[in-house]
Amino acid sequence: MQPEHDSQLQALFAKSAQDFRDEAFVRAAIRRIETRDSRRAIARSVLWVAGLAGVAVISPFLIDGASWLSDGLDLAFSSTNRVLYTPVGTVCAIVLSVTLFAFNWKRIWVK
Amino acid sequence: MSRVASAAEHGNAAEATLITLAATGDKRAFEEIVRRRQSQVRNFMYYLCGHATERDDLAQQVFLTLWRSIGSLRSVDAFDGWLKRIMVTTWQQSGRRKRMTLADESELPELGTSAESPSQRLDLNAALALIPPPVRLCVVLAYAGGMTHEEIAAATEVPLGTVKSHILRGSARLRELLADYRHE
Numbered sequence: 001m002q003p004e005h006d007s008q009l010q011a012l013f014a015k016s017a018q019d020f021r022d023e024a025f026v027r028a029a030i031r032r033i034e035t036r037d038s039r040r041a042i043a044r045s046v047l048w049v050a051g052l053a054g055v056a057v058i059s060p061f062l063i064d065g066a067s068w069l070s071d072g073l074d075l076a077f078s079s080t081n082r083v084l085y086t087p088v089g090t091v092c093a094i095v096l097s098v099t100l101f102a103f104n105w106k107r108i109w110v111k
Numbered sequence: 112m113s114r115v116a117s118a119a120e121h122g123n124a125a126e127a128t129l130i131t132l133a134a135t136g137d138k139r140a141f142e143e144i145v146r147r148r149q150s151q152v153r154n155f156m157y158y159l160c161g162h163a164t165e166r167d168d169l170a171q172q173v174f175l176t177l178w179r180s181i182g183s184l185r186s187v188d189a190f191d192g193w194l195k196r197i198m199v200t201t202w203q204q205s206g207r208r209k210r211m212t213l214a215d216e217s218e219l220p221e222l223g224t225s226a227e228s229p230s231q232r233l234d235l236n237a238a239l240a241l242i243p244p245p246v247r248l249c250v251v252l253a254y255a256g257g258m259t260h261e262e263i264a265a266a267t268e269v270p271l272g273t274v275k276s277h278i279l280r281g282s283a284r285l286r287e288l289l290a291d292y293r294h295e
Contacts, residue, residue, distance in 0.1 A: 005253055006282050012289070013254040016235045018157075020150040025167060029145050029174045030138070036175060 127187045134181050141181070145174050152198060158251040159202050161240045173201045192266075195256055199248070199266045206244055238288040242281050249274050250281035 083089040101108070121129065121143040129147075132140035152173050156166040176197050184193060239247055252263045260278065264271040 005278075006286070009254055009282055009285060012235055013158075017154045017255065018150065020153050021146075022149065023146075025149055025153070025170070026142060026146050028167070029149075029171045030142050032171050033138075033141075033175055033178050036179075 126190075130181070130184070130187045130190050133178075134184055136182070141178055144177075148174075148194065152194075155198050155251060155255055156202065158236065158239055158255055159244075159247060160205075161236050165205075169201055169205055172205075173198050176201060192262070195252070195258065196266050199252070202248065203267075235285075235289070238285050241288060242284055245269070246277045246281040246284075249277035250285065253278050 084093055121132075121139050124132075124140070124143070126144070126147065129140045129144050133144055149170065152170045153166055156169040156173075157163070160166055160169065173194075177194065180197075184190060239251070242250065248267060249263055249269070252258045252266065253260070256263075258266065260271060260274050263269075263278075264274045267274070269277075
């Protein structure tokens with residue numbers, strides 16, 4: 001018993017506590033657990049199938065998106081290349097690189 | 112054959128072994144834990160709710176939560192405190208569904224204003240039913256759970272001062288309500 005507790009009340013609680021040896025309760029609890037587990041397993045399977053179906057449905061759009069992105073990147077790289085190969089473009093690139101390095105050299109060199 | 116042997120082995124096993132097995136997903140070991148701990152959980156819930164059907168429903172909910180999370184138990188020694196914590200949380204969640212909060216500082220009902228008069232014989236459960244739920248929870252944790260004020264504060268997330276006050280007021284109210292019953 002905890003020292004701060006009333007001993008009479010403590011005894012009354014101890015006296016009124018029932019000793020349950022109820023197999024029906026144990027079975028019901030386990031059945032409830034099994035029901036929940038099987039529901040979760042079904043939900044997981046449904047989610048998995050739904051995920052697969054979702055990927056199958058959107059895959060044409062994913063392919064279209066990937067080729068659109070690839071075309072866009074090709075265009076961007078070739079435009080940048082063209083600009084960099086001009087004298088003005090080269091000077092601009094060098095100035096930009098030096099400026100960036102000047103402002104960030106500490107971050108680059110010092111750990 | 113092996114199933115019977117396994118059940119018998121589980122029946123004789125130490126609780127620490129059962130907890131370790133249940134944490135790895137052994138349902139038969141968990142069944143044995145339910146068998147051994149049902150008195151503790153069902154008595155606790157009965158003191159709090161006072162209805163046999165609700166008691167068993169809440170007790171089963173406790174074991175369901177226990178099964179779901181037993182894999183994350185770090186130490187077998189922590190099992191008892193952890194079970195009590197689940198019992199408290201389950202009760203609080205059921206209370207929240209009934210619009211009841213632990214922070215509720217409602218006044219204790221006055222003697223004579225409720226349906227029961229002091230002269231009526233009251234058993235412990237009837238007396239507990241007359242105490243507000245937050246106070247009842249602290250009293251039950253103290254007397255049925257054998258927990259210290261500090262442990263109750265930690266389990267219920269109620270300030271220590273409030274826990275002490277709840278237990279003091281709740282115990283006084285219980286003594287008052289049970290006075291006639293004790294003398295008879």
